[in-house]
Amino acid sequence: METKIFRPSPIKIITLGRIRTLGGKKVDESSKSYEKVPSGIPGFDDLVNGGFHRRTVNTVTGSSGTGKTVFASQFIHEGIKNGEKGMIIMPSESAEYLKRELHSSFRWDFWKLEEEGKLVIVDVTDPVLRLQKSIETDPVEFLINFRKLVDKKVREEKPQRVLIDDLMAFFTAVESPFVMRSLADDLFGDLRSLGVTAVITIGEAFGMTQIMEYGADSCTILKRERIGNNMVRSIYIMKMRGSRISNSIRVLDISDEGMAVSTLSPYP
Template structure:
């Protein structure tokens, strides 16, 4: 069997080894987890890796202000602002209530093309449920986002909040639309142990067990 699959480094020490060397280039990966599990840090670390490798990157933040994203990244030594000034990073906050319905996807598609983006983050897609009052609309728009990512030749990390409990994602559809799902967790209350599990990764031979994860002064590390 000959498999010549181009992969890109995630930037998370210990993760590439679990997924045959990194994310398959141009795939869309969902990072899911409850509050405080490290989704935004994962996103910034993934972007930082791209910037260091000379890739064009785009970080769309739906919740936190860009200034906060930059400050938090800087805590780990990732100077996103430097690359934003150079034009290698586009960091935009999207207020879902700001524009007319449908408009936001057009904006995102044209920006990807204009800046020839290699690596994209959308943090967090859960906010779509506030934007659209019906579940069908949420699914339809997630589908459009994933389709746009596929067409744009961009490797993407989308984050989503997972409810406490068994379900991976809030709507129960996101995990089917994307190429990969990484689940972040906190192993048990009272202990500080964090976990990361690769739940799905198309074209990749991977295990599904939970790995211990820590957030160090250099960011996320998988033990």
């Protein structure tokens, strides 16, 4: 009796939006590496070997006045200039204040970008978000519903870049660190699966940043400290998965043109 030899078909694996074949066929080399996304902050991409990785979640942490929102807004603005639709999600306040600040400081017209369909803003004035954010709402329930809202809005609007500014107050209302970590992981996982490159700003006031940063693909730290008689903003990269990073602490400048990372150290 003739013996039949079983030969399995080549296996197809989805990797970062591409199909590669194993089992005798050559693997697409380009699928092995992340695609880089320019941040739009001059000098920053030099610290992280070319920019953020596409389809990742990136936290920007700092206390009040360090420039977190400017950094993240400039990232969105750069994407729009390069033809990538942006989305800004602000669960804690109205975006009108942000738009006025950005126009007054840098002449970035986010009203016009909204009218042109290049930018979508979801803020506390959104009826669904306002309904969820009531004082009686359990923080865990709010964060679960918020994740569902983000998923719905991203699927509807199909942005390439997303800014969430700032969820920390809601996460710190969750009593269990385990539950907090689980909720953050769920949100970050959803954003990755939706294919967006996200920047999430995190305040330091509540001392709970490590839980949020642990699950992120990259963590950028902004500081504002006294050097001699001057207050100086600084920036350093705590981590970026899959990329070389600089260990340098650099001066962070904000001018009429926006934010830029200097080649100088803040320390004498």
